[in-house]
Amino acid sequence: MSDLEQLYQQIILDHAKERYGNKPLIGDTGQGRSPLFGSSHQVNPTCGDEITMEVEIDPDTGRLAVRWDGQGCSISMASASVLSELAEDLDAAEFEEVREAFHELMHSRGKVEADEELLGDAAAFQGVSKFPARIKCALLSWMALKDSLAQARTAGGSQ
Amino acid sequence: MSDLEQLYQQIILDHAKERYGNKPLIGDTGQGRSPLFGSSHQVNPTCGDEITMEVEIDPDTGRLAVRWDGQGCSISMASASVLSELAEDLDAAEFEEVREAFHELMHSRGKVEADEELLGDAAAFQGVSKFPARIKCALLSWMALKDSLAQARTAGGSQ
Amino acid sequence: MLTDAEVSRIRNDFPILGQEVNGHRLAYLDSGATSQKPQCVIDAEVDFYSARNSAVHRGAHSLAVAATDAYEAGRADTARFVGAATNEIVWTKNATEALNVVAYGLANASAGLGGAEAERFRLGPGDSIVATQMEHHANLIPWQQLARLTGAEFRYLPLADDGRLELDGLESIVDSSTKVLAFTHVSNVLGTINPVARLVARARQVGALAVLDACQSVPHMPVDFHALDVDFAAFSGHKMLGPTGIGALYGRAELLDALPPVLTGGSMITTVDMDSVEFMPAPQRFEAGTQPVAQVVGLGSAVGYLTELGMDNVAAHEAELAEYLVAGVDRVPGVRRIGPDAAGERIASVAFEVEGVHAHDVGQYLDAQGVAVRVGHHCAQPLHRRYRIAATTRASAAVYTTQEDCDQFLGALADVRKFFGVS
């Protein structure tokens, strides 16, 4: 497989089309949302790609519910899609563990083997790490979720 | 003769010591001065050398009287001295002719033969033209006289 | 015109162009971002550092004299190249700094610096500053900031659908309140060559300063600032075969001598005391501190190289490439190009979007085929927003670009949609 094919694995191209979690946003004034709510808008200044990521923490189970809207390249859209799918089964602490693993993978320049158990479909992003200019694309939604999660937890703290 | 000896000819070193025309200045409020009076302060920004040159035009004969004060290297001091001596015998138009010849000589990079008839002792500055960094030193007083002369003539015009 | 043989000889002068990228011949089509450097430019810097390096305008020793000569020769050559007097060229680190120097000069004047001579540069509430919707951020944000600092109003000339400026409203947008009209000579995205004469005439009518962003014209066509009659202009060395780290501000001599300086420090004052300061005339008043001396020398060499080729020949060669690229891109299914069609009204810089494939992905695919293009908003977000595109792909040529480069690019472009499964 060429580097390019590793970058654009079928699973990534599929997620880029499917856009799991890409749903109408609730917004700050949203009705019926969890009190543990956060929202973060992130921009990739090079290309103007942007994403808004919303998260709700279920007050009872601690589970995350994610929705997002945005535009961008296949890597950033696929990453948001994969992340949304992954996040469904996680609580905040588990997400942080996965996020760190993903972050490390992205900065490995192709030298770290992805932990498929932990990362699931996100392991397919291993090929991105050989393309330093694209790492930002892959991380955009992860940064947005980290940021919105911090807000959601603060919202909880301030109750 | 080495370039350095050409630069520092005895005649230049002598003038640098003698400082012909280096006299107390009359100043703007000076008593008894010609109505055709001008004064110019010039600075060499590289080294902070400076000179103030005053000129009076004799209203009857048109002859120039020059006095100056300042501090600087041997080239700038010698140049002011030589200029003061020369200017005594000149009117404004004649000075302009000499000044142009001196200016041309300075920018000749040692390739023009000085017109000794016209330039008198100033012909000794031929060696300076091989030292581009020193041309400004040689020209400082000439610029000051040109400038003060323009003022003196304007003073005449505004009467 | 340059013959094919001449262009391939030119190509050989650029060591970087000989390399392979991702297993393919390099087709460098990102000259709009930065140009490559001919050997003579590289050598000029090496020679400077190896034989003449020294502080300029400061030392009396022999090296300092040699360095000063080389530095000022670079200025004289560059001035001649753009139709300016030698003392009308101020060195900056890039075009961005050059435009900022004008904006901050006006801001300083507006804050009362620069004395009576600088009064003509004052602006405040009730005044307006006009740019265009196609500007590179470098000729946009400094004016917006100036408006914020002075209370002046910021306005802009809009873009038409065809990639040209919409000038129907020129008279009402640029009006008697207008103190600055800033516009680009050539759009770095659309390739559009703007009608400088018409814009300058309007600036003159209302007494506004005409500020020209010449970044994308000076490298690609003969430019004469005196003939264009602009008040200020900016361009960058790295886009015209010169080194990085050097740009220039052109200003009409009487304006430069009156504009308050911006960066202050050594080598730009006549006297300074703990409570007073006198500035030198231009260009020195704007050149505080140690300048990019080796880069000026390199730029002088670049200008010499271009002069030898002849800017008319360069422009003719690139006009041919422009036509070829426009026609080629327009033939690729599913590609939407922005910017004018007509030859003669554009340079060889072609921006487009590929239906269903984001520009980042287009660029990545092309790179895998050895084709270097730029993707993104090319520092022109308002322009992209105007055309409702977040990011485009841009292929841009320079004097060393060949038809082979274009073919390699067009061939790869034709395969993009298939690779991403959208056709």
Place this chain on the structure above:
Amino acid sequence: MLTDAEVSRIRNDFPILGQEVNGHRLAYLDSGATSQKPQCVIDAEVDFYSARNSAVHRGAHSLAVAATDAYEAGRADTARFVGAATNEIVWTKNATEALNVVAYGLANASAGLGGAEAERFRLGPGDSIVATQMEHHANLIPWQQLARLTGAEFRYLPLADDGRLELDGLESIVDSSTKVLAFTHVSNVLGTINPVARLVARARQVGALAVLDACQSVPHMPVDFHALDVDFAAFSGHKMLGPTGIGALYGRAELLDALPPVLTGGSMITTVDMDSVEFMPAPQRFEAGTQPVAQVVGLGSAVGYLTELGMDNVAAHEAELAEYLVAGVDRVPGVRRIGPDAAGERIASVAFEVEGVHAHDVGQYLDAQGVAVRVGHHCAQPLHRRYRIAATTRASAAVYTTQEDCDQFLGALADVRKFFGVS
């Protein structure tokens, strides 16, 4: 310490030092103005232009990635060299620009730009800015201008007769009104090393920003900005074996992220519209437009070269030269040196006047003997006025300076007064 053999090996790394000047071996003693460049620095730039040149942080293509890597490696290496975090190093064209960025950042904040985060940087009437009487104009005029723009008062710490700062009045001059205390680490004329800790402590006491001019320290001794605990610092590449056209501003991360940007344009904003703008965090917010990329790469190589030698060794070598030069100059009849005597409190930069011979003439005579020194006020007019001298001659060393250079200089200096007929 460097052995004699090591120093002559070092000398061989600098191609320019091998040349003859006016029929003599070149004794380059003008490193205080600008340093010479080792072959590795020259090669780094050539290699960059020949194999990796491209726009950085903008392109997705392979060359752009290679260029970005080289550029950011230069930043990381330089940051490590001066004891800073990578994102605390902002590129400028020279140290002068770096100091101006701080001054204009404060001016912009004072004019209301930068929002709530920038409020801490506001100053106005009733506030004071303090510099010293020994400053290079680059660390003097920007502060005077800032005072003019904001209405703050400009004050200075005076010089003592022995070439040290007179700090008896420190507590009254730097008082609760003081918002900025700007001072040089090492005087470029006197060679004095200032007591940074004492000055920073006073700045902290009154809540002033401590701004360090590190131009003459970074090339000559180990410097760690975190350890010095200054808020901002400036230094220049060309004085530390690096290329011309590159300098750096150090700032504590939290300050840099809050300070309003100065030069605006491309690559420093997240979004811009015709009526709004959002800036990126540091360092990008201060790096508008195409940066001196090849020069950053060259500086990275210079830093690598110095690191390999070891800055402790460099400092020890130059301390030895300082002692040798001071003793040698003091032995020449009719010469009056300014600046401190003691080793350990000064660098190897020695300024003096020769009785009866103007500095220009001294320099000219020395040059004829192959000795390159600087003459004039060295961009420190207030300092010269303090010692009642219009111009001095300065001999200044760097890591490649040898005792032979010093002997050649001292020998020629001994003949100056005879040549001009004053002894």
